[in-house]
Amino acid sequence: MTREEVRIESVWLENRRGVDGLGIGEPRPRLSWIASAAPDAWEVEFRRDDGVVHAVRLPAERTRLVDWPFDGLRSREGGQLRVRAAEDAGGWSTPLRVEAGLLDRDDWSVPFISPSPAAPAGTLRPGYLLRATWDTAELGIAPGRILRARVYSSAHGVSDLEVNGRPVSDDVLSPGWTSYRHRLRTQTSDVTASIVEGRNVVGAWLADGWYRGRIGFDGGLWDVYGTDVALLLQLELTLDDGSIVRVPLEDAWSWHPSPITEVGLYEGERYDARLLPVGWSTPGFDDRDWSSPTVLPLEDFPARLEAPTGPPVRVIEALRPVAVEAIEGGRIRLDFGQNISGRLRINVRGPGGHEVRLHHAEVLENGALGVRPLRAAVSIDAYVCAGSGLETWTPRFTIHGFRYAELEHWPGDLDSVDVEALVVHTDMPRTGWFESSHAGLNRLHENVVWSMRDNFVDLPTDCPQRDERLGWTGDIQVFAPTALRLYAAHGTLTGWLRDLAAEQAEQGHVPNFVPWLECGFPNFPTAAWGDAAVIVPWELYQHDGDTRVLEAQYESMTSWVDLVDRLAGGTGLWNTGFQLGDWLDPAAPPDNPGQSHTDKHLVATAYHVRTARIMAETAALLGRSGDEERYRGIADRALAAFRSEYLSPSGRVVSDTPTSVALAIVFDLFATPEQERRAGERLIELVAENDFRISTGFVGTPIICDALARIGGIDAAYHLLLQDEMPSWLYQVGMGATTIWERWDSMLPDGTVNPGDMTSFNHYALGAIAGFMHRIVAGLDTAAPGGTALRIAPRPGGGLTHASASHDGPLGLATSSWRREGTRFTLDVVVPVGATASIELPDGSTVDDVPAGRHSFTCTVRDAASDPARPPKRWRGGPHEDERAEAGAGPVAVDAPDAADATDTAVSVA
CATH class of the missing domain: 2.60.420.10 (Maltose phosphorylase, domain 3)
Known part of the structure; x- marks a missing residue:
């Protein structure tokens, strides 16, 4: 292949695939690129803003997470980066802007500006407008001298910025949700094109968001992180001689109530268009009746100021309704055909003062919006018309999980309805796809994709619709491998892990969700949930081959395993304390989802083995031989304890449930191959006894099909995967699901919603099955970290062609x-x-x-x-294996390909 044929398909910085390099928080960001072929070597060029060009030659094998080959960047420094095959004059990649943000806290010289240092709890607060005016002439800047203008910003709350009436970015709900006591994300925005000679205005919309708005369940909490809502904003200009001018805005700010008269993430947003001060963020606006804000010194808030590790939240796409109908009560119902996280955009004509109300729900029940599962998240937006003709509006500071919406008091007939649903989530590039001859499987896979999209709104949450929307550790622990197949989620997960480590250090253990809220849920170390501290970094390493995440999270990882070792008294047997176990076992009663048939302490001890083993491997990778030996000892003790407490010599597993057996198989907990073989036979029996319907919860479901495939039960795995009666994955599809449900029976066959008070139609955890579809059904898997070696081993079955x-x-x-x-x-x-x-x-x-x-x-x-077709139920609550053996019953055969069908093999490589 000639050099001219080597195409650079994409270049990106660490954790920022699909995102520009503006405002990075690293002085030496690592580089990655993808090319169409491997040349003899690579040339990497960095043209600094001062005109100096630096170029290096790198070995051909280095294309992934390449160390920054130039001098480190200081705050504000930047340039254009490009890559090509060595000595290929025409093959440069598209230039990538690389520019550091404010890397040190001392670079910030402005205070927080607050229009509301405190507000009454228990009632919705409004949104606020802030503006500051400045003049280039007053700063002594001659026309034409400004090369670049940057806004560095953050907020206690959520904000949208404008400069001279133009939006600064298309980010949504900035700066997002972090553990604000420990970390506050900042944004760097290029506003060069918006700056004019003479007078300029910086404006900001501001609202409570997660910082002080109501969040959490059981009534929720107000003012979790502080009583203030405030803006942090520093505007800097780079002149043509390279000098930097910080625009002095401290005394220039004023504020005014916004048209957002009340807003909450759960409740919705009310907007009165008559109250918008026209031109408020442009020069010449009369702000004499605006108020002076409160200045809050930056040093009063010790949280680290950090650049984002991943992409922002944005509006990703717009959906038109697939059905519009008038219903009883004068409402108009819209069906968008897809359950999403987002909000509506309306185009409406109405008289001044006319209010349109927008209602949201995931499902219909008894002919009405199914709002009971939303609990206290009322999810109603309201727009009061200005009466100025055609008006376009979408809520700014709220988000809903919905497929259906109803318009109340729409000022027109059906033909006048012009409404779109805006899909909102973190702007991650899609990286994984699946397709098959089975339409139900294809829909199931898309349901998994949508549930991930809807629950990656800045951090990995459990659900996007009810009064919860929390970063549950157990959900992402089981889903992380699938998430990393479907999307470039590395930046989002890296940032979330920083919060996990900070919360863990503060709490003394890994909370069950991160960021943690004291909203009534038990705050105790919990297996499978707390183990996310070890497993999520490990999965990131497995996907990327990058040990840096292991180094960064090492203290967090070791702290978790050490804690569990102490809780087990050094014996390896974790059989005390609060546990969630195989959460949401379908046999558990609706009002007690933790009442699993699987022993909770069996789950805890099995996970202790797994994470101790991972720690030993991690220590070995990082060259920490003393730690490696210690964690292998912990793993060995935990394994011995598991075998002694939960395994019989013949391979029977305590609880005798699919989850308990699958854990022992997938986590390699058996002492002999014979034990595993007999356990495999029993696992096939168990799933057959249940007519190949799901009998596993959050712990067992992600691994059950893998366990079956591993022990030769590939046909049993297909029977389970393709079952379409409740409970099953395809039952949900048959009921019209477009996302993954929290419960197998979130909707009952008669169309009613599960009577429990914890029912969501958009949870990704049980969608971890998509990983099995990629790895086993289609056969695409990795055999080495970073994908340098692939294992492609498809296992056809289930009638798929x-x-x-x-x-x-x-x-x-x-x-x-x-x-x-x-x-x-x-x-x-x-x-x-x-x-x-x-x-x-x-x-x-x-x-x-x-x-x-x-x-x-x-x-x-x-x-x-x-x-093979799915066999009839063979054992309905039947005897145990030893009892059947005494009765003369033979063993259940392990599924295997028919040898007669495996003859005359021909292999060809094209």
Whole structure:
């Protein structure tokens, strides 16, 4: 391949894939790029803003997380970065702007500006407007001298900024939600194009948001992080001689009530368009009746000021309703065909003072919006018309989870309805796709994708709709591997892990959700939830091959494992204290979702083994041999305790549930292969006894199909995956779900909503099955951290005639696509540059060290029509295995391919 054929497809900075490099918080950001081929070497060029050009030559194998090869950046320093194949004059990548934000707290020389240092709790607060005027001439800046203008900002609350009437960015709900006591994110905005000669105005919309608005459940909490709502804003100008002028705004601010008369993240937003001061953020506006704000010294707030580690929250797309109908009571109902996180945008004509109310819900129940699951999150927006003709409005500082909306008091007929649903979430690039011959599986996969989108609104939450929306650690612990397949979520998770470590250090253990709120939930160390401190960084490492996240989280990781070791008294057996166990076991009563059939302390001890093993591996990777030995000892003690307490010599597992057996299989807890074989037989029995319906909760569901596939039960895994009766994944699809539900029976077959007070139609945790669909059904998996080695081993079944998965990983796009035509099986793969693959065909044949490029393989397998149908229920509450053996019953056969269908193998590599 000639040098001219090497195309640089994308270049990005660490954790910022798909995002520019403006305002980064690292003086030496690491670089990654994807190319169409591997040249002899790479050239990386950085053209600094002062005109100095730096260039380096790097080895061809270095394309991922490359250390910054130039002098480190200081605050505000920047330039243009580009990459090409060495000596390829025409192949430069598109330039990437790289510019540091304010890297040190001492770079900030402004106070917080507050229009409301305190407000009564228990009632919704309004939004506020802030403005500050300044003049280039008064600063002694001659025309044409301003090269760049930057706004550095943050807020206690949520804000939208304007300069001379123009929005500063398209970010939503900035600066987002962090553990504000410890970390406050800042934004760097390029406002050069908005600055004019003479008088200029900086304006800000400001509201409570997460900082002091009501958040949490059981009534929620007010003023969690402080009583004030305040803006932090520093405006700097870079002149043509390189000098920097900080615009003195401290005494220039004034404030006024905004048209947002009340707003809450849960409650909704009320906006009176008649109250908008026209031109308020432009020069020449008369603000003599505006008030002076309160100045709050920055030093009174010790939280670290940090640049974002990932993309911002934005409006990602707009959906038109698929149905519009007039309903009883004069309302107009809209169905957008998809459950989303977001808000409505309306175009309306109405007389001045006319109020339109917007109601939201995920589902319909008994012909009405199903609002009971929202609990105290009333989710009603209201717009009061100005009477100025066609008016366009969308709420600014609230967000809802909904598929259905109803317009109350719409001033017109059905034909006049002009409403869109705006999808709002973190602007992560999509990286994973799945498709098959089964329409239900395809819809299921899209449901998982949508639930992830809807719950990655700045941090990984449990649900986007009710009075909760918290960063539950257990949910992301089980879902992280799937999340990293579907989206470039690294930046979001990296920032969230910083909050987890900070909260953990403060609480003495990992809280069950992060950021933590004292809103009535038990605050005790909990297995599978607290283990996120170890497992999420490990999964990030596995995906990226980057040990830096392990180094950054090392203290947090070790603190968790050490704590559990102490709670177990050094014995390895964690059998005391509060536990959630296999949360939401479908057999648990609606009012007691933690009443699982699986022993909670079995779950706790199994996770103790797993995270202690991960710590030993992490210590080894980081060269900490003393820690490695210590954590291997902890893992060995926990493993011995698990085997002694929960395993029989024959391989039976205490609780005798699919979750308990699957944990032992997937976490490698058996002492002998024979024990695992017998446990595998029992696992197939258990899922068959339940007619291949789901009988696992949050802990067991993400691993149940993997456990079946691992012990030879691939057909049983397909029976479970393709079951369409309640409880099952495809039951939800059959009931019209467009996202993953929290409960298997969130909606009952008669269309009524589960009677429990904890029911959401948008939780991603049980959607971890999408990882199985990628890795086992389509066969696309990694065999080494960072994707440098792939394992492509599709396992056809379930009557599927084709399936494919793609992942745009750290090295580029990898795909596995197979089809069955009669007994002929064809596998097409794409291996990205920098990786190799091992291929395992369904007939057992293998091909190793497959290089980068496109390849095709064939073999003979059973026809799709010969895949076993789901058998009838064999054991309905039947006897235990030993009792059946005494009665003369033979063992249940492990599913395996028919040897007669695996003959005449032919393998070809194109």
